[in-house]
Amino acid sequence: MKLSFNEFSFPLALAFVNGLIFSVLCWIRGFREERKSDIWLGFVILSSCLAILDYMLGFMGIHVMFEEFLFFPYNIGFVIGPLIYFYLKSQLNVDFSLKRQDLLHFLAYTIYVIYHLLVFIQGRDFTRNWSDKVSYPYHIADLEVYLSVISNFTYLFFAIRLYQYYVKWLPTQFADIDTLSFRWYRRFLFVFALAIVVDLVYLFLGMYGLNLSFQDIWWEKMLIACIIYYLCIKGYSQIQPKHLVFKPETQKTQEKVKPEISIPDLENWKNKVLKGMNQDKLYLNPDLSLSDLANQLKTNNSLLSAVINTGFGKNFNDFVNEFRVKEFQERVLLPENQHITLLGIAFDSGFNSKATFNRVFKKTTGQSPKNFSNCQAD
Incomplete structure (x- = not known):
């Protein structure tokens, strides 16, 4: 044949x-x-x-x-x-x-x-x-x-x-x-x-x-x-x-049954979260997840998610990346970082991809990282 x-x-x-x-x-x-x-x-x-x-x-x-x-x-x-x-x-x-x-x-x-x-x-x-x-x-x-x-x-x-x-x-x-x-x-x-x-x-x-x-x-x-x-x-x-x-079935259950947090507890947990971010700078971990942060604060995902959503009015992604943007804005002004590229500074600030960095920075500040850097130089 x-x-x-x-x-x-x-x-x-x-x-x-x-x-x-x-x-x-x-x-x-x-x-x-x-x-x-x-x-x-x-x-x-x-x-x-x-x-x-x-x-x-x-x-x-x-x-x-x-x-x-x-x-x-x-x-x-x-x-x-x-x-x-x-x-x-x-x-x-x-x-x-x-x-x-x-x-x-x-x-x-x-x-x-x-x-x-x-x-x-x-x-x-x-x-x-x-x-x-x-x-x-x-x-x-x-x-x-x-x-x-x-x-x-x-x-x-x-x-x-x-x-x-x-x-x-x-x-x-x-x-x-x-x-x-x-x-x-x-x-x-x-x-x-x-x-x-x-x-x-x-x-x-x-x-x-x-x-x-x-x-x-x-x-x-x-x-x-x-x-x-x-x-x-x-x-x-x-x-x-x-x-x-x-697990979508677990996620649906968590959306229906959210932990109730009293105002004193909420303020206490907000302070714990801010301490972890401001003092310990946990956001510098590029692979940081809600589970990682919950383990660091010795709590569970559901409670921590409720604290961030209710206490700060943000989801986990926006909450963490705002700290990274602030870190980038501070580092880009340092004289010792003038020889480092903007992307390199972004990686040092906790970001681990160019796409995420550009998107988050524009969303948070309303301008591109390059425009921000040029404005600071002027």
Whole structure:
């Protein structure tokens, strides 16, 4: 059999091989460094590769997926949504582990696989006969497609909602949120949503009798190939913070039940917090989190968060970074620091990224660090 590498098959094959390699790399790093998110990411990439396998082989002149493997369960419609959702959960919580009730998310995919395998193992003739006389006449195949689209939209909603909860929670726990914001995942969710919509468009076109050619459907497969590249490059290079533990169910409970603090207690705790910041300069720790500060003050996260929110009218992120901005403003005026760059002084003041420093300084002072420095020099 002669393989045909052409303008249709080659980009799909390249993305497929690239995806397989990065899936293995994710699993190796995941088990070696105990990064559960990498293991989930590996399965997300592998599933995306399976989504282009049939047409990749078809454009190469291999039609085994449409003939001998006609009923083989390679469709990822029921599994890609849960995989993406649990990947995000494991990325946002290093302590995340799959619980028994979480297995229900894979129930639809399990039923799909069992059903297709039971038909597939009966042989090629039985499979064709089943497709022609049962699966299509009784709209079982159509039902699978509709339910998989609903599943994808459902888990897209779950993932977006989880990410929104996380973005809201992040400034209350960390002073540097830029490196923990996972903005690439937000863009990926947008692309994933686009892929679902495109799939839905193709579905409607087929429902209304438009016979799409192999070349027409290639564009949908090429979009998935681009998603594979994006996952491999951005997903694999994404950091996994060691102390990131986001539990949305716990967060909701804490928002409903906040500790009541009397005025004397509040003033006392405000003084303790200010002492830690002004005298001990705890904000100079670039990785300072709410948990770190709570441990230093020998209290818990909930109480400390309430003190900062109620007593100072700020979230943890704004509260800590205002001290860092003040520290920078003082250090930039010192003669011994004239040879140090503004970014170097910012790092000495507790910031650990240029993006965070510029954004926070502009938000706090209304001007850029460079403009502030020039004004002081004048």
